[in-house]
Amino acid sequence: MQLSSVIASPKLLLQFFISTIQCVFASFSFKVFYWKTGTCKGANSPVDSVAADGKDQSKDQLATTPTSVNYHFTRKCNYKCGFCFHTAKTSFVLPLEEAKRGLKLLQESGMEKINFSGGEPFLHDKGDFLGKLVQYCKQDLQLPSVSIVSNGSMIREKWFQKYGDYLDILAISCDSFDESTNQLIGRAQGRKSHLDNLFKIRNWCQQYKVAFKINSVINTFNIDEDMTESITELNPVRWKVFQCLLIDGENAGETALREAEKFVISEQLFQEFLDRHSSVSCLVPESNEKMRNSYLILDEYMRFLDCREGRKDPSKSILDVGVREAICFSGFDEKMFLKRGGKYVWTKADMKLEW
Numbered sequence: 001m002q003l004s005s006v007i008a009s010p011k012l013l014l015q016f017f018i019s020t021i022q023c024v025f026a027s028f029s030f031k032v033f034y035w036k037t038g039t040c041k042g043a044n045s046p047v048d049s050v051a052a053d054g055k056d057q058s059k060d061q062l063a064t065t066p067t068s069v070n071y072h073f074t075r076k077c078n079y080k081c082g083f084c085f086h087t088a089k090t091s092f093v094l095p096l097e098e099a100k101r102g103l104k105l106l107q108e109s110g111m112e113k114i115n116f117s118g119g120e121p122f123l124h125d126k127g128d129f130l131g132k133l134v135q136y137c138k139q140d141l142q143l144p145s146v147s148i149v150s151n152g153s154m155i156r157e158k159w160f161q162k163y164g165d166y167l168d169i170l171a172i173s174c175d176s177f178d179e180s181t182n183q184l185i186g187r188a189q190g191r192k193s194h195l196d197n198l199f200k201i202r203n204w205c206q207q208y209k210v211a212f213k214i215n216s217v218i219n220t221f222n223i224d225e226d227m228t229e230s231i232t233e234l235n236p237v238r239w240k241v242f243q244c245l246l247i248d249g250e251n252a253g254e255t256a257l258r259e260a261e262k263f264v265i266s267e268q269l270f271q272e273f274l275d276r277h278s279s280v281s282c283l284v285p286e287s288n289e290k291m292r293n294s295y296l297i298l299d300e301y302m303r304f305l306d307c308r309e310g311r312k313d314p315s316k317s318i319l320d321v322g323v324r325e326a327i328c329f330s331g332f333d334e335k336m337f338l339k340r341g342g343k344y345v346w347t348k349a350d351m352k353l354e355w
């Protein structure tokens, strides 16, 4: 439409005015629609993100890709850590083939790292269920990183012989190098030594070429400890140090199976613990703020758990609705995931370790 002819004719002028308003309105409503649905719509869908405004597509796509997933396939455990935030609310475990199907869906959606956790992951089927999933993820799905977090009490050398090749990282949780403190926390099975297991597993990791990691929860019982010497001796690739976290319905509130309030420490005390261990170069600190929403957590039904409200709100299962729909309800904060160093060298072959 020529501008001169528009100005000359009042009818054309009116038409031009109406179409301009329509155009502005359409562009505005599209932006509002994208703003409301963009992050999830963009998930794993380059087509959707390109159609948006051509600017934030890669960012939106990244924000909802399940790059690193924690699958808590069982809630059962043989320990009784008083602060535990993933408790035995059910005894359900998926059939092996269903668990594999879910892991394949995640891999097809961009998963690069899987971490198996619990409950105690070595408890179910004496560690064979876990071993089969570890092997499947490395051999069939070819995931760059396969890891486990365990209390270490149920691991046998035979497991390493059978499945060690398929595992990149094994993290063992240890909150104290004083056996009586572990007993007080509940990080023990009966009178058995947690520390003997820890050192034994560290040696197996070296022998079977698995990267060894340690997780510690800092709480009122171990806050004054100096762990520098023991950690230096064990020499893990990473030492994750968590500030004890409360989750409603897990370790806090009326319906919870644990009462962790008496374990909770302030930000300042947590910082003092970190300062005391500043010479330990592999230490990776995780305050409550860093920890809460920076993990993609899948429960025993393969539902994402959203911790934004201070409890674990489940999505629908990825087995029923797929990853793309379920992940919208994960509450995952990708920025915090990156800020806490969630993405690191996680393939054992890339770690340049001396075995």
Ligand SMILES: C[S@@+](CC[C@H](N)C(=O)[O-])C[C@H]1O[C@@H](n2cnc3c(N)ncnc32)[C@H](O)[C@@H]1O
Binding pocket: 077, 083, 084, 085, 086, 117, 118, 119, 120, 121, 149, 150, 151, 172, 173, 215, 216, 217, 242, 243, 244, 245, 246, 251, 260
């Ligand atoms: C829930 S456990 C499951 C795996 C295994 N049973 C273990 O203890 O390592 C996973 C990790 O969460 C940590 N954890 C448990 N309760 C916590 C809490 N309240 N705050 C911070 N970390 C916690 C454990 O120490 C462990 O490193």
Ligand code: SF4
Binding pocket: 077, 078, 079, 080, 081, 084, 085, 086, 118, 119, 120, 151, 187
């Ligand atoms: S933190 Fe303790 S009680 Fe909780 S799952 Fe791990 S070993 Fe079991």
